[in-house]
Each structure stands twice: as C-alpha cells, then as structure tokens.
Amino acid sequence: MTASAEQSLVKPPLRLATPRRVVALLALVWLPLMAHVMLGRSLGRLDDYVLLPAIPAVIALYAMALHAWRESWVTIIGATLVFFWLLMAVAAPYLPLPDPNKPLAPYAPPGTVRNGVTFLLGADMRGRDVLSRTIWGCQRVLVWGITATTAAYVVGAALGLVAGYLGGWWDEVVSFLGNVLLSFPVMVLFILVLNTLGQSGFNIIIAVTCSSAPAVMRIVRGLTLDARSRDYIHAAQTRGEHPVWIMVVELLPNVRGPIIVDACLRLGYTTVAITTLTFLGLGLQPPDPDWGLMIKEAATAALLWKFAYMLIVPALSVSSLILGFNLMADGLREMSLRD
Secondary structure (H helix, E strand, C coil): CCHHHHHHCCCCCCCCCCHHHHHHHHHHHHHHHHHHHHCHHHHHHHHHCCCCCHHHHHHHHHHHHHHHCCCCHHHHHHHHHHHHHHHHHHHHHHCCCCCCCCCCCCCCCCCEEECCEEECCCECCCCCEHHHHHHHHHHHHHHHHHHHHHHHHHHHHHHHHHHHHHCHHHHHHHHHHHHHHHCCCHHHHHHHHHHHHCCCHHHHHHHHHHHHHHHHHHHHHHHHHHHCCCHHHHHHHHCCCCHHHHHHHHHHHHCHHHHHHHHHHHHHHHHHHHHHHHHCCCCCCCCCCCHHHHHHHHCCHHHCHHHCHHHHHHHHHHHHHHHHHHHHHHHHHHHHHHC
C-alpha cells in the first residue's frame, strides 16, 4: 500500500480544501479577540478598531464550514450556533448596545423603554442591560474556554506523540503522570489549582490544561500506536527523518480527525467548567460581564418569576453554545464514519 493510500484511510472529517486559508482566517479572528479581551484598555485607541478585520473573517469561515459540511445537517446546526456567538463576540463593540457595566434602570422588565434606552431583554438588579451583558459576556467565555482547550491539546498531543512513538520509559513516565492527574476529580483539580495560583483567566488555562491534557494524551497515544506501523512512517524512517519531524509532520496530520471531533466535545466541557467556576466565585471576576457571573448574580432575584429572565437569558446562552459544540462533534463523527 502506498503512502497516499495509507493517508486516505485516516482522512479527517473536516474536508476543508484550503487548510492554510482556514488557519489564516482563524488567526485573523482569534488574535484580535484575545488582544481585545486580555489587553483591553491598554491598547488605547487601537482597541476601537482591533476587531474590525475579525468580522469578515468569521463570516468567511462560516461560509467555508457550510460548504465543507453541507452533507450533515447536524454539523451545520452546530456550526451555526457556534459561529453566531463568535460573530457576536467580534461584533460586540460595533453594535448599538449600552455600556454593559453602566447602571440604567434596575429591575426593568423586557421591552421596557427608559431614558431613551430600550431594554429588549430587560435589566438586572443593578440596572445593567441584560442583552448587552449577554453579548459582551460571550467574549470572555469564548476566549478563555477555547484558549484553555487549545493549550490542553498542545500539551496533551505533544505528550501523546512522545509516549506513543518513542515508547519505552518515555511511555511509562508520561502515562504515569497522566494517570496521577486523572485520579483527581475534574472539579476538585480545578479548585485546587485556582486556590493555589489565584483566580484569573490565565490560571483557568493552567487548570484546564492540567485536567484535560492527560485525557488528550491518552487519545493521541492510542492513535500514534496504531499509525506508527504504517508504510508512510516506515518510509520517513528509511529516509532518515528526525523523530520530531516524523511525529509532527507525518503522524499528527494523519490522526487529526478523531482529535478534532474530541476537541469539539471538550470545548463544551470547558465552557461548562468555566461557567461553573465563575458561579462558585473561583473563575472570571467582575465587573466585566460573563455568563457564569450573570447566573450567579441573578440566582436570588430569579426566585421571583417576574425576574427569572435575568437567569434564563445567560443560562440559555451557555446551553446554546455547548449544544453547538456537541452537535458539531456528533456531525463530524458521523461524517468520518461514512468515509
């Protein structure tokens, strides 16, 4: 069997014909969004324009996803939900929304018009517009959640490649460390890391990496053990390629299909974890809007049915984003099984 035939057996379910263009568009979306959320006011006047290139990039990525995944309605629905929130995240500064932290009309019900401002989804107990806080809040959930999951995959994939390809004592040491971390319940490990290092977005990345990287390592290790005996790996070894080159250039691209499916599921898990940590007071901190923080602040007021919208809106937002990630994972899995 030739190397090209071997590689066709592990064709990933993304089916995006222009991966370099996809990577470029993702960078055009993600780097400005990270800069806007993490640096914020320190960007000065540049902060007003940094997200402008990200808007057409998100639309282009969504169009490419629709074309690539058109045979699976499940994947399309999931991608629509995810890209909707991604578009809201990059377009938030340019939408006609009031300041999400400015008190305007406490306990204003949905549809209220006060002082020239229409509260389509009402205002919270401090008078802040719920719609504005919901749209601005998706920025922090997406940035910290996706960044943390990406960091976990970088670490986990690297360790899995080393353990699976090199084997021997490398495999024993990496597997042992992974089993130690997996022995902790996920939420306990989160709380332990955040109580030790402090409560911040960067420490959430560390906590998610510690909890998710071992599971990712196991997946990549298993895929590597299966793929390292294929002909295209033997061909690279015969050419005298360095083991790092073989792992990164030959192995990883050819096992990325199952990794991408798992990443979609893990993004949903991470979103739940970040929201839960914020609700417990261990995650992202006020005053900037965040869905978990909105749920926490509205928990008491929502006991009265007329104020339940304060809780329902952010809860539905979280649920829709998680549903989008899960539907994408299910659809991509179905598409990969057909190939």
